[in-house]
Amino acid sequence: xxxxxxxxxxxxxxxxxxxxxxxxxxxxxxxKDGGVFRVTEGLLAKYGEQRxxxxxxxxxxxxxxxxxxxxxxxxxxxxxxFAGFMxxxxxxxxxxxxxxxxxxxxxxxxxxxxxxxxxxxVRTLEHHAESPEAYYAHSGGLIILEPSNPYDAKGLLIxxxxxxxxxxxxxxxxxxxxxxxxxxxxSYEVPIGKANIIREGTDLTIVTYGTMVPIVNNxxxxxxxxxxxIDLRTINPLDExxxxxxxxxTGRVMIVHEAELxxxxxxxxxxxxxxxxxxxxxxxIMRVASPSLPYPxxxxxxxxxxxxxxxxxxxxxxxxx
Amino acid sequence: MYLxxxxxLKIIEDIMIKKVYExxxxxxxxxxxxxxxxxxxxxxxxxxxxITEMYKWMSLTRAADSKVISLQRQGRAVxxxxxxGEEATQVGSAMAMAPKDILVPNFRQxxxxxxxxxxxxxxxxxxxxxxxxMDGTKAINATPYTVPVxxxxxxxxxxxxxxxYLKTDANVLTxxxxxxxxxxxxxxxxxFAGELKLPIVFIIENNQWAISxxxxxxxxxxxxxxxxxxxxxxxxxxxxxxxxAVFKATHDALENADEGPMLIESITYRLSFHTTSxxxxxxxxxxxxxxxxxxxxxxxxxxxxxxxxxxxxxxxxVMDAENAKRINExxxxxxxxxxxxxTIFENIYSxxxxxxxxxxxAAINSGFWQQGSY
Numbered sequence: 025x026x027x028x029x030x031x032x033x034x035x036x037x038x039x040x041x042x043x044x045x046x047x048x049x050x051x052x053x054x055x056k057d058g059g060v061f062r063v064t065e066g067l068l069a070k071y072g073e074q075r076x077x078x079x080x081x082x083x084x085x086x087x088x089x090x091x092x093x094x095x096x097x098x099x100x101x102x103x104x105x106f107a108g109f110m111x112x113x114x115x116x117x118x119x120x121x122x123x124x125x126x127x128x129x130x131x132x133x134x135x136x137x138x139x140x141x142x143x144x145x146v147r148t149l150e151h152h153a154e155s156p157e158a159y160y161a162h163s164g165g166l167i168i169l170e171p172s173n174p175y176d177a178k179g180l181l182i183x184x185x186x187x188x189x190x191x192x193x194x195x196x197x198x199x200x201x202x203x204x205x206x207x208x209x210x211s212y213e214v215p216i217g218k219a220n221i222i223r224e225g226t227d228l229t230i231v232t233y234g235t236m237v238p239i240v241n242n243x244x245x246x247x248x249x250x251x252x253x254i255d256l257r258t259i260n261p262l263d264e265x266x267x268x269x270x271x272x273x274t275g276r277v278m279i280v281h282e283a284e285l286x287x288x289x290x291x292x293x294x295x296x297x298x299x300x301x302x303x304x305x306x307x308x309i310m311r312v313a314s315p316s317l318p319y320p321x322x323x324x325x326x327x328x329x330x331x332x333x334x335x336x337x338x339x340x341x342x343x344x345x
Numbered sequence: 346m347y348l349x350x351x352x353x354l355k356i357i358e359d360i361m362i363k364k365v366y367e368x369x370x371x372x373x374x375x376x377x378x379x380x381x382x383x384x385x386x387x388x389x390x391x392x393x394x395x396i397t398e399m400y401k402w403m404s405l406t407r408a409a410d411s412k413v414i415s416l417q418r419q420g421r422a423v424x425x426x427x428x429x430g431e432e433a434t435q436v437g438s439a440m441a442m443a444p445k446d447i448l449v450p451n452f453r454q455x456x457x458x459x460x461x462x463x464x465x466x467x468x469x470x471x472x473x474x475x476x477x478x479m480d481g482t483k484a485i486n487a488t489p490y491t492v493p494v495x496x497x498x499x500x501x502x503x504x505x506x507x508x509x510y511l512k513t514d515a516n517v518l519t520x521x522x523x524x525x526x527x528x529x530x531x532x533x534x535x536x537f538a539g540e541l542k543l544p545i546v547f548i549i550e551n552n553q554w555a556i557s558x559x560x561x562x563x564x565x566x567x568x569x570x571x572x573x574x575x576x577x578x579x580x581x582x583x584x585x586x587x588x589x590a591v592f593k594a595t596h597d598a599l600e601n602a603d604e605g606p607m608l609i610e611s612i613t614y615r616l617s618f619h620t621t622s623x624x625x626x627x628x629x630x631x632x633x634x635x636x637x638x639x640x641x642x643x644x645x646x647x648x649x650x651x652x653x654x655x656x657x658x659x660x661x662x663v664m665d666a667e668n669a670k671r672i673n674e675x676x677x678x679x680x681x682x683x684x685x686x687x688t689i690f691e692n693i694y695s696x697x698x699x700x701x702x703x704x705x706x707a708a709i710n711s712g713f714w715q716q717g718s719y
Contacts, residue, residue, distance in 0.1 A: 048510070074510060077541075079537070079540075080533075080536050080537060080540055082533045082536065082537065084499065084529060084530055084533055085499060085502075085530075085533035085534070085536070085537045087499075088496065088498075088499025088500060088502070088503065088530060088533070088534070089499050089500075089502045089503040089506065089537055090503060091499070091500050091503055092499060092500035092501060092502055092503015092504040092505070092506065092507065093503040093504075093506055093507050094503070095488065095500060095503065095504055095507070096447075096503065096504045096506070096507020096508060096510075096511065097507060097511065098506075098507050098510065098511070100503075112529075115493060115496060116496060116499065119493050119496065120491075120493075120496060120500070124489075125692055125693065125694075126476065126689070126692045126693055127476055127479055127489050128476065128479045128480055128482060128483070128489050129476055129477055129479070129480040129688060129692050130692045131479070131480045131481075131482065131483045131484075132482070132483055132488065132489070133695070164693055164701070165693050165694070167694070187695055188695045189694050189695050217696075217698055217699070261694075261698030261699070261700055261701065262700055263699075264699065264700050265699060
């Protein structure tokens with residue numbers, strides 16, 4: 025089937041709901057409205073109000089209740105309307121979802137997926153364009169996924185729903201309808217914790233994910249350089265092996281993400297490369313990210329977000345050093 | 346023109362033509378502080394053998410409590426929040442549960458755990474600082490102690506949803522303190538449960554104090570029970586030092602849980618400190634504590650049983666000795682527990698991520714966890 029990321033996620037949800045009666049969708053406006061991005065469209069009609077639940081407007085309520093549902097043996101897939109509102113559920117995620125298993129030595133488990141749209145570039149209101157992955161990646165016990173294309177989105181979500189862990193599934197709004205791609209109609213899994221080398225190369229490694237993947241890919245195509253592009257897909261746990269193998273081959277590495285520069289995912293990756301592959305490097309590690317300040321209002325985002333030009337200039341710089 | 350608040354209210358009253366909502370909160374007690382039962386409030390499912398059982402569970406709870414405190418003072422247990430004074434609320438409510446019902450406590454419902462069957466060994470192991478103590482919770486249909494205040498209420502709501510959806514016919518009983526009613530999660534939980542009409546009973550264990558903050562500083566509302574009304578269901582107040590009243594309220598609420606949630610404000614008193622790390626003499630008077638000592642749940646039940654000829658000093662001595670023996674055995678066993686440092690790495694995910702495995706291997710090769718090495 026031809027699918028954009030939006031319809032690919034809808035297809036994944038349809039499959040997990042069809043195959044597992046313990047799967048429950050809950051969130052704000054996920055029923056009749058099909059979610060504000062229409063990701064859950066058509067599912068209420070198919071699976072009914074018992075399984076596709078329009079909840080009260082209460083983010084901690086949605087996540088906390090999902091944890092309880094998971095404890096009772098169900099497999100909830102909750103939607104938080106925008107990642108910028110998920111901070112209200114932060115406590116439930118890091119104090120409980122991440123810890124319940126260890127707190128009870130695996131007696132109680134929290135099989136649950138929380139989906140939420142992330143990142144900007146679509147001229148939204150304040151708080152609708154956040155890239156908060158590092159906050160959550162800092163809490164062991166949570167799995168953080170962020171697909172960059174329809175195929176990965178569907179396969180990762182199905183895989184997440186087949187696991188017994190709490191998973192945060194970040195959906196870049198800019199990519200929901202950016203492009204379509206041929207994906208399998210039926211069920212398939214994309215592995216967790218495994219990055220995808222979307223382009224092989226020998227001269228430079230670019231580690232990226234989410235909204236930055238198509239940007240990096242475009243720049244590398246246009247420049248005609250021999251760069252290897254790694255799409256993380258899973259942010260935590262990090263596929264360190266794939267990154268290190270590539271860096272050892274290319275000797276140059278750049279990390280590109282939309283989230284703020286300081287203390288971001290790029291810092292973690294750079295630290296690991298420094299610890300384990302420093303002497304394979306021919307140039308200092310470079311990071312391209314948004315500046316370390318709150319996401320600005322939409323008319324300023326052109327000055328804020330990493331774009332093709334910023335990535336291109338960074339590539340020139342690292343290749344000449 | 347500015348009107349005084351009083352005048353504004355008067356005008357609103359005068360022009361009010363339609364009352365859109367009215368409700369009330371009732372309070373009840375079955376056994377008073379002198380151990381006298383109000384027969385009109387008594388239920389046929391409470392008899393003397395049940396009352397004796399209540400007394401025994403409350404006594405065990407108090408004995409276990411004082412044991413952990415003494416262990417903590419010797420550096421053999423972690424910071425601990427005792428339940429002394431609140432045994433009737435915990436034991437009375439937990440005894441009203443069916444085995445299939447699910448208990449969702451905060452960090453103080455030790456008595457509820459005991460009634461549900463949590464082994465004393467698990468209890469002491471946990472309070473020695475080992476998560477392994479909580480591996481016995483699922484087997485007794487209870488969730489682990491939860492420390493962040495009021496967060497557990499939402500888990501209880503989700504569990505109640507699960508019971509309804511899976512048609513298990515089980516209900517959920519959960520607890521929160523008076524301080525917890527000021528948290529957002531409290532209102533979110535009540536609202537969710539009311540809207541989804543879930544089989545859940547919320548108990549506010551109102552022990553009057555949230556560390557040093559009295560309940561009068563938590564809210565301007567005259568009762569905590571009335572907070573249920575805004576969520577669309579009933580709230581009731583009970584004498585929380587009267588295990589019969591707590592039992593009855595919980596029993597009836599659970600009995601009708603298929604019709605939706607219920608909130609019980611159980612009015613009790615924290616006779617001891619918040620945890621082993623604070624000193625209540627700093628913030629409350631001894632006279633206040635003395636007043637509540639007169640209402641001690643154990644004292645009133647013992648008085649009742651003695652008057653009925655069902656209890657006496659020699660029975661008390663036998664029970665105390667039995668409790669002490671069980672407790673000491675459990676403590677001894679918990680002190681023989683050999684922690685395996687690998688367990689903190691291996692119970693995080695359903696699989697072992699390579700990066701975490703590296704950290705585990707590094708930790709093991711360095712031997713950093715060897716006792717006394719830090």
